Amino acid sequence: MSGLADKRxxxxxxxxxxxxxPNDLEVIDPSxxxxxxxxxxxxxxxTDAAVAAAKAAxxxxxxxxPAQRLAHVEKILEIYKRRAPDxxxxxxxxxxxxxxxxxxxxxxxxxxxxxxxxxxxxxxxxIRPLRPDTPxxxxxxxxxxxxxxxxxxxxxxxxxxxxxxxxLLAGDTVVLKPSEIAPLSSxxxxxxxxxxxxxxxxxNMVNGDGAGVGSQLSVxxxxxxxxxxxxxxxxxxxxKAAADTLKKVALELGGKGANLVFADADDKAVTRGAxxxxxxxxxxxxxxxxxxxxxxxxxxxxxxxxxxxxxxxVATAHQPGRHIGPVVSxxxxxxxxxxxxxxxxxxxxxxxxxxxxxxxxxxxxxxxxTVFADVTNDMTIARQEIFGxxxxxxxxxxxxxxxxxxxxTIYGLTNYVQTSDGARxxxxxxxxxxxxxxxxxxxxxxxxxxxxxxxxxxxxxxGVWGLEEFMDSKQISGWDPDA
Numbered sequence: 399m400s401g402l403a404d405k406r407x408x409x410x411x412x413x414x415x416x417x418x419x420p421n422d423l424e425v426i427d428p429s430x431x432x433x434x435x436x437x438x439x440x441x442x443x444x445t446d447a448a449v450a451a452a453k454a455a456x457x458x459x460x461x462x463x464p465a466q467r468l469a470h471v472e473k474i475l476e477i478y479k480r481r482a483p484d485x486x487x488x489x490x491x492x493x494x495x496x497x498x499x500x501x502x503x504x505x506x507x508x509x510x511x512x513x514x515x516x517x518x519x520x521x522x523x524x525i526r527p528l529r530p531d532t533p534x535x536x537x538x539x540x541x542x543x544x545x546x547x548x549x550x551x552x553x554x555x556x557x558x559x560x561x562x563x564x565x566l567l568a569g570d571t572v573v574l575k576p577s578e579i580a581p582l583s584s585x586x587x588x589x590x591x592x593x594x595x596x597x598x599x600x601x602n603m604v605n606g607d608g609a610g611v612g613s614q615l616s617v618x619x620x621x622x623x624x625x626x627x628x629x630x631x632x633x634x635x636x637x638k639a640a641a642d643t644l645k646k647v648a649l650e651l652g653g654k655g656a657n658l659v660f661a662d663a664d665d666k667a668v669t670r671g672a673x674x675x676x677x678x679x680x681x682x683x684x685x686x687x688x689x690x691x692x693x694x695x696x697x698x699x700x701x702x703x704x705x706x707x708x709x710x711x712v713a714t715a716h717q718p719g720r721h722i723g724p725v726v727s728x729x730x731x732x733x734x735x736x737x738x739x740x741x742x743x744x745x746x747x748x749x750x751x752x753x754x755x756x757x758x759x760x761x762x763x764x765x766x767x768t769v770f771a772d773v774t775n776d777m778t779i780a781r782q783e784i785f786g787x788x789x790x791x792x793x794x795x796x797x798x799x800x801x802x803x804x805x806x807t808i809y810g811l812t813n814y815v816q817t818s819d820g821a822r823x824x825x826x827x828x829x830x831x832x833x834x835x836x837x838x839x840x841x842x843x844x845x846x847x848x849x850x851x852x853x854x855x856x857x858x859x860x861g862v863w864g865l866e867e868f869m870d871s872k873q874i875s876g877w878d879p880d881a
Contacts, residue, residue, distance in 0.1 A: 403435040405581065408444055408605065409588045411451035412598025418443035423578060428494040428724040428763045429714040435491075437581050440606040445573075445614040448602040452544045452571035453620050455599030460541045460569040467567055468519055473594040474563070475512045478587075482509070485555060485586050490715040492580035493551050494723040494763070495678065497716060503678075508555035508587075511860065514845055515563045518862045525874075533879040538872040541569030542646055543622030545868060546615035548608070548636070550628045551580035551726055552681040552785075557627045557650075558587055560848070560859040565625075566600065568868040573621070574603045575611045579726055608632055616640050623648070623868070630783075630808075630853045648867055649855030650683070650848070652783040653811030656804035657686035658794075658826065661695040663816035663838075668699045670839050671814065672706035672789055676767050679722045680787035681730075683854070684812040684834070688773075688780055689791045690800050696793045700749055700771045703789060707750035707767040710787070714762065724763040725786055731763040734786035738768055741779040746770040746790070775803050783809070797822065805831045811850035812836060833858075 406422065407414040417438040424433035440448075459467075478485070485508070486501035495504045528535040547561040554576065565572045576584035588603045604611050612632075615621050616639035623646040626636050633649040640647050657671045668689070675685050691699040711721035725731050738753050751768030765786050773780050773790040780790050794800040804813055813830040815823055815837040827835045833850035834842065842848075845861035858867055 402433055403582075405435050405585050406438040408438075408440060408448070409592065409601070409603040410444070410448045411602065412592075412596075417441070418447075425492055425579075425582060426727065427491050428726050429716060431728075431761050431763070435582055437578065437605045439578060440604040440611045442614055444604050445606070445611050445618065448573045448604045449544060449615070449618050449620050451599035451602055452573050455597060456541075456543055456571045459571055459597060459600045462569070464519070464522075464524065464567075467569065468516065470594055470596055471512065471516060471519075471563055471567055474590060475509060475516065477590045477593050478509055478512060481586060481590055482506070485583055488582040488586050489554060489580070490723075492582045493554065493726045494715045496713070496721055496723045497718050498720070499678070500715065504553065505555060507553060508559040511556065511559040512563050514861060515567060515864065518845060518865055519567045522862065522865055528873075534875065534877045536874040536877045538874055539568075539866065539869040540872050542868055542870055543570060544620055545570045545572050545623040545625060546618070546621045547572055547574045548612050548615065548624065548626040548628065549574065549576050549584070551577035552678065552683075554580050554583040555587065558584055560864060561625050561627075562587075562601065564864045565868045566596070568865060570623070570868050571600050572602065573615060574601070575606055575615060576603070578605060578607045581605050612636070613639060616645075617643065619643050621645060625857065625867070626650070630855075633855055646870075648857040650857040650859060651850070651853060651855035652809055653683040653685070653850065653854050654688060654781070654783055654807045654809040655684055655686045655812045655814060655832070656688045656690050656807075656830075657814040658800045658804060658816065659689060659691045659695065659699060660817040660819070660822070661692045662818045663695075664818065666839070667816035668702040669706050671816070672703045672769070673710075675789045676707070676710050676722055676787040679725050679765065681725060681785050683783070686812070686814045687784065687789060688775075688804075689789055690794050690803055691791060692800075693793050693795050696791075700769075700791055703769045703791060704750045707769045707789070710767040712756045712759070712764050712767070722767070722787060725765055726763070728763060730785065731765065734765050734784055734788065737779055737782060737784050737786075738788060741770050741773070741777065741788075741790070744777045744779075745772075746777060746779060747772040749791075751788075775806055781807070797826070801826065801829050808853040809850070810852035811854035
């Protein structure tokens, strides 16, 4: 491991500590397939120590005035912005986000969420009347306790800040287990939190894998809540593991978003949708990977999507410019290749891309931006979350058929609609079964919650809803409003 960055320490009780029983793992740069750092995977003793530190710190932290907790988070934001280049470099190295995208989107997502939580928290009422006419009946929002946070590799700081920041503001104490595939950004984040000077034990970080630290947090009797982002399969396992201790469980899981494109959509709708699908090398749970196109516009849309795929450059994460980088790992690359081949074998029309590495590439986990047409919704590529730059295009003949196809999935995270008909947009927004619906390229408003339904989990992350996710409500009667 000579020459690798040594990131084997954990952050427990306000100190960087060595693992109790080192179990080292190399962090691989997906652009080069070379190891760039070494971490240790935590064991039961490390998990127990982190949970104990969080449990000991909880009473005092929960009792701090909200303004004091807010000041700590404002300090975290200040340092985070200063460390943004370090954060971006870590993300590029660990999961392959291109240099510019890593700074402007990946790292910037963290500062955006911290700012949004600060805004929501300033107006948050921890105790409020049930109704204006019930001054002695109150609803109080209380911290849950010790929360275990398990985060993924595809948008590391997006997910870390969506969990750590509202938990801290709510008055919870936390144990973070970042993805072992992409842990370096969380090491930088932990350095930021350490510099911000939170009381010891309020924030703890232990590296580990799902079968180890992840499972240990899920069953730990002193952990009051688990917040997990990742695969639906892992979310089911965590829910079962947490059941015996009756933890609160919040899950943000996979997706297979449908993008309904009608013939009256604006002239950039297909291009916008295809680019969104390929963005972050397709490694986003809310990617619009199924493009449903009205029959009269279908072949035009297929040609537009083909052009986007062929114009999408693929290159190393370690250079500037508008391109997509590699996918995160050899395991992920192999899975995507298998699914692309499955699309061919099941009879979908390969319009662009396909299996294998892009031209001129001989190393790195790079995937050719791929478009399939004439997909039916029973094909594997329409059912499974591919998590790569692969777009499936499906024709439809009526609005009712489009809704039926879109809803015919186990997932329910984000759906998309492209039409100039406002009444149709309003109808579809209510008929599509998902936690979010975005239409005509308009993103969700600042402070909106992110989350889904069905096999996409039912967490609500961001804004006021994201704060309430990390609290319990208490009903109080007999309150003295004059005291």
